[in-house]
Amino acid sequence: MYYGREAIVPYRFSPATAGMGADLIRLIDALPELVWTSMVDGTCGFVNRRWCDYSGLTANEGRASGWMSIIHPDELPHIRTIWAAAVAARIPAEFEACLRRYDGVYRRFSIKAAPYYDGAGRLSGWCGINSDIEHQRHAEAQLAAEKRLLELVAQGEPLSDILHELCYEVESLGPGSMCSILFSDAGGQRFRVGAGPNLPPPYNAVLDGLRVDPTFGPCSLAIATKSTIVVTDPPNDPRWSTSAWPGMMSEFGLASCWSAPILGSRGEVLGIFAIYRRQPMGPTSDELELIDRFAKLAGIAMERAQSDAQLTASSTELLRTNHFLAGAQRLSKTGSFSLEPLSDTQVWSEENFRIWEFDPTIRPTMDMVLAAIHPEDRAYAFAVFSAAVEAKRDCEVFYRIVTPHAGVKHLHTVMEVIPDIADRIVYLGSTRDITENRLAEAALRASEADLNHARMELVHVSRVTALSTLTASIAHEVNQPLTGIVTNANTCLRMLDADPPNLEGARATAQRTIRDGNRASEVIQKLRALFTRKPPCLESVDLNGAALEVLALCSSELQRRRVIVRTALSNDVPSILADRVQLQQVILNLVLNAADAMADVQDRLRELRVSSSIEPDGSTLFSVKDVGIGIDPANVDKLFQAFHTTKTNGMGIGLSISRSIIEAHGGQLSGQPNEAGSGATFSFSIRGERRALRGLQDRSAEDGTKAPRASLGGHPFVRAGELTAGRLA
Ligand code: ADP
Numbered sequence: 001m002y003y004g005r006e007a008i009v010p011y012r013f014s015p016a017t018a019g020m021g022a023d024l025i026r027l028i029d030a031l032p033e034l035v036w037t038s039m040v041d042g043t044c045g046f047v048n049r050r051w052c053d054y055s056g057l058t059a060n061e062g063r064a065s066g067w068m069s070i071i072h073p074d075e076l077p078h079i080r081t082i083w084a085a086a087v088a089a090r091i092p093a094e095f096e097a098c099l100r101r102y103d104g105v106y107r108r109f110s111i112k113a114a115p116y117y118d119g120a121g122r123l124s125g126w127c128g129i130n131s132d133i134e135h136q137r138h139a140e141a142q143l144a145a146e147k148r149l150l151e152l153v154a155q156g157e158p159l160s161d162i163l164h165e166l167c168y169e170v171e172s173l174g175p176g177s178m179c180s181i182l183f184s185d186a187g188g189q190r191f192r193v194g195a196g197p198n199l200p201p202p203y204n205a206v207l208d209g210l211r212v213d214p215t216f217g218p219c220s221l222a223i224a225t226k227s228t229i230v231v232t233d234p235p236n237d238p239r240w241s242t243s244a245w246p247g248m249m250s251e252f253g254l255a256s257c258w259s260a261p262i263l264g265s266r267g268e269v270l271g272i273f274a275i276y277r278r279q280p281m282g283p284t285s286d287e288l289e290l291i292d293r294f295a296k297l298a299g300i301a302m303e304r305a306q307s308d309a310q311l312t313a314s315s316t317e318l319l320r321t322n323h324f325l326a327g328a329q330r331l332s333k334t335g336s337f338s339l340e341p342l343s344d345t346q347v348w349s350e351e352n353f354r355i356w357e358f359d360p361t362i363r364p365t366m367d368m369v370l371a372a373i374h375p376e377d378r379a380y381a382f383a384v385f386s387a388a389v390e391a392k393r394d395c396e397v398f399y400r401i402v403t404p405h406a407g408v409k410h411l412h413t414v415m416e417v418i419p420d421i422a423d424r425i426v427y428l429g430s431t432r433d434i435t436e437n438r439l440a441e442a443a444l445r446a447s448e449a450d451l452n453h454a455r456m457e458l459v460h461v462s463r464v465t466a467l468s469t470l471t472a473s474i475a476h477e478v479n480q481p482l483t484g485i486v487t488n489a490n491t492c493l494r495m496l497d498a499d500p501p502n503l504e505g506a507r508a509t510a511q512r513t514i515r516d517g518n519r520a521s522e523v524i525q526k527l528r529a530l531f532t533r534k535p536p537c538l539e540s541v542d543l544n545g546a547a548l549e550v551l552a553l554c555s556s557e558l559q560r561r562r563v564i565v566r567t568a569l570s571n572d573v574p575s576i577l578a579d580r581v582q583l584q585q586v587i588l589n590l591v592l593n594a595a596d597a598m599a600d601v602q603d604r605l606r607e608l609r610v611s612s613s614i615e616p617d618g619s620t621l622f623s624v625k626d627v628g629i630g631i632d633p634a635n636v637d638k639l640f641q642a643f644h645t646t647k648t649n650g651m652g653i654g655l656s657i658s659r660s661i662i663e664a665h666g667g668q669l670s671g672q673p674n675e676a677g678s679g680a681t682f683s684f685s686i687r688g689e690r691r692a693l694r695g696l697q698d699r700s701a702e703d704g705t706k707a708p709r710a711s712l713g714g715h716p717f718v719r720a721g722e723l724t725a726g727r728l729a
Contacts, residue, residue: 034099034109034130036067040123042087051130056102067128072098072106083113090115090123099130107134135286138173142290145169149297159305163195163298170275170294171198174287178254180207181262181298182272184223188212191219194271194298200252217245218259219272226269228260228291232282255280258287260295262302270302326350333433339415340426341366341389355411355433357403374400374408385415392417392425398434410438478523484516541578543620543686544569544612550587551610554595561606563595568611573620576686582661583686586669589654590624590682596647597628597680604678615685619667623683630673631680639671655682662686 028035029049037045047055047062055062055070062069071079075097086093092114098106113128149169152162167179181194193208207219214221217240218229231237234246234257249257259274273295275283283291326349329335335352339345346364353360356372373381377399388395394416401409415429492509495502551558551565558565591608598606609625631639638644640659645652655671662669667686674681 031129033132036062036128036130038067038126038128040125042083042126045125054099054101067130070100072100086113087126096133107132108137109133138286142173142293145173146293146297149301153301153304156304156308159301160195162301164197166294166298166301167195167197170290173290174275176277176279178276180204180272180274180276182207182219182274183302184212184269184271188223188269191272199254199276203248203252203254206248216240216243218257219274222259222261222272222274223269226261226263226267228258228288230256230258230282232256233280253278256282258283258291260291262295262299264299264303270299273298330354333436335431337429337431338418338426339429340424342425352431355409355431356401357405372401372403374402376400388415389425406435408435409433410435478520481516481520481523485513485520488513488516537579537581538577539580540575541580541583542575543573543578543583543622544571546580546584547587547610547612547622550584550591554588554591558591558595558608561595561599563598563606563608565608565610568609568613570611570613572614573612576620576665578665578686579661583665586658586661586684587622587624589658593654593682594624594626594628594680597626597630599628601628619685619687621683621685623681625674625679625681627674627677627679630678631671633673636671640669658684 031048031050034051034054035046035048036051039045044063044066047057047059047067051062051067052059057065057070068076068079068083079095079097082093082095092112094110094112096108096110099109100106109130110133111128111130113126115126116124118124149162149166152165163181167181170179171177178196178198180196180199183192183194184190185192189212191207191210191212193204196204196207210216212220212223214224218231221239222229231240234240234249234255237246240246249255254276256277256279257274259272261269262271262273264270273291275287275291329349329351333351333355335355336349337352338347344366346366348358348360348364350360353364356364356369358364358368358372362368370378370382381397381399384395384397394414396412396414398410398412401411403409410433411431412434413429413431415427418426418428488509492506492513495506495509547569548567551567555565587610591610594608595606598608604627607627610623611625612620612622615621640655641652642656643652644656655669659669662684665686667684669682669684671680671682673679
């Protein structure tokens with residue numbers, strides 16, 4: 001090793017070397033180590049040129065003070081002991097010591113000494129060789145420091161702790177140095193202090209948040225140039241002549257700054273690693289290498305922290321997703337599972353365990369599943385499942401299970417084969433707890449039944465309302481045959497009382513009595529059919545006949561109100577499958593409403609026109625047209641709302657019930673003002689198709705009232721064709 005002192009301390013050949021050949025002396029002087037000899041008694045005999053160069057002493061001074069004179073005083077007592085023992089035992093000695101350099105700096109040396117003997121085997125003295133191991137020690141310490149720091153990184157210690165530790169390590173490797181680590185923010189716009197444990201805190205405070213500006217100081221410049229910037233004398237460095245930084249440095253007693261960029265693995269700048277000193281000085285090549293190595297270490301720690309943060313973020317995201325999924329499964333009461341039927345390997349979601357009320361710590365098996373299925377559904381569910389597995393296809397099954405807490409649950413399971421799994425069949429499935437849906441459906445059915453009941457009640461009320469309106473008319477209709485009966489019976493009696501009794505006449509009047517009695521009975525039957533509360537019933541209905549029957553029923557009432565009825569009923573109208581009484585109820589409502597609407601008409605004939613016709617689409621159109629007060633087209637919908645009435649004694653339910661009846665028959669009921677003249681026309685269109693009658697059929701089926709009604713036949717009230725208000729013949 002070259003210590004560069006030749007010029008300062010000229011080497012002088014010493015008498016002690018006289019015994020050595022000149023060549024040998026030159027050879028020993030050329031050795032990079034410090035070589036010395038001592039006499040048998042231990043006093044110094046010779047120091048080589050390197051020793052003199054290193055210590056700054058002349059050979060004579062060295063010989064006089066001895067080779068031990070440059071050992072660090074702290075180590076001297078210990079080394080003297082080792083040396084004395086070796087000399088006494090005449091054995092080689094090997095130890096380490098710090099030796100003072102000419103400039104007062106101590107460096108670590110490895111010292112090896114061994115006795116040497118003359119030709120006769122007598123001890124001649126000792127020779128020693130001191131090898132500079134400072135560099136090696138430093139490298140070892142540096143390596144150890146790097147290792148410690150990497151361990152901290154690997155252990156996932158907080159970044160701030162690692163960066164502080166890094167500063168301490170570098171400061172201990174380079175006594176007198178103060179380290180600083182700065183982050184540059186994502187945009188490279190500003191600094192953030194990462195660590196600077198021994199820098200003056202106010203200086204750190206200035207750096208924190210400082211804008212990156214290459215003209216301000218070396219840290220910014222190092223970022224801009226991505227290279228190490230060394231400033232040995234800030235006040236005199238032209239690069240910062242306009243900057244406040246040199247002044248700041250002086251203020252805090254800092255005299256030099258070596259600043260290196262901390263780069264990420266993709267070459268991006270993560271921050272700055274800087275070493276400050278209180279003396280104006282530049283780094284040695286070792287120090288430059290040290291800065292470089294520790295800047296890299298800081299980069300590793302920063303990147304690791306970044307990826308840890310990303311990992312934490314993504315695992316948090318994963319946890320959150322799982323959490324959401326579990327939440328969604330819980331909310332929708334849908335569990336999921338995978339199933340490999342051949343090995344009976346099942347993986348269940350949390351919610352699946354909850355649905356089946358199985359212990360989540362136990363591995364579910366097919367046997368457990370089958371045992372939990374309701375005994376009545378077990379064979380069926382198993383058959384569906386086995387068939388699907390056999391055919392390697394998807395399946396879907398509704399079944400019940402019996403659980404310890406909730407009792408019977410209704411489940412819906414869907415299983416799909418996961419494609420692309422060689423030689424195995426694996427299902428992915430979901431099971432939904434549909435118990436609530438089932439209960440709700442049942443409740444809905446029950447409330448539909450209630451609604452139906454309420455509807456029937458309303459229809460009944462509406463009929464009773466009509467009944468009260470028609471009382472006079474009905475009384476007339478029933479009264480007429482009854483009067484006939486009484487008259488006939490009296491006539492019959494008179495004929496029998498005659499002398500001789502007129503038997504022929506009595507028989508004829510008795511027959512008329514029977515006829516009138518039957519007629520009264522039929523009238524009452526029809527009234528009962530129309531006005532008693534009965535569940536809907538489908539039958540083949542002749543709409544024209546049903547309408548004429550209603551008109552006949554109202555005829556006295558209409559006559560009383562001076563309403564003239566005209567009918568235009570098409571013979572082509574087909575029979576339709578419908579509830580006869582309900583349709584008659586609708587027609588009755590329309591007819592009575594029309595009569596009401598014409599109650600105040602004085603200036604024209606109160607004409608009511610009842611017509612039926614076939615529409616182009618095959619449906620039957622039935623209309624009741626009046627010349628009454630008419631309706632406002634903007635308000636038509638309102639008329640169909642329940643309890644909307646403009647009449648003092650009205651209930652406002654006739655049209656709403658009529659509309660729901662027609663709609664239940666798959667038809668439509670509407671009202672509109674007459675195009676010409678005054679008044680309104682209410683009409684319904686209806687088809688005879690079964691499809692349109694589903695609602696009614698279902699209800700009929702539920703009520704068990706599907707028995708067909710008797711056909712209209714020749715009704716005693718009804719006479720087809722044009723009809724004027726008035727008594728029917
Ligand atoms: P209500 O007859 O008890 O009032 P409806 O539901 O049968 O109940 O009728 C509701 C309302 O519709 C009636 O109050 C009346 O204002 C109006 N309306 C019904 N039919 C006619 C019609 N032919 N002409 C004018 N208005 C009518």
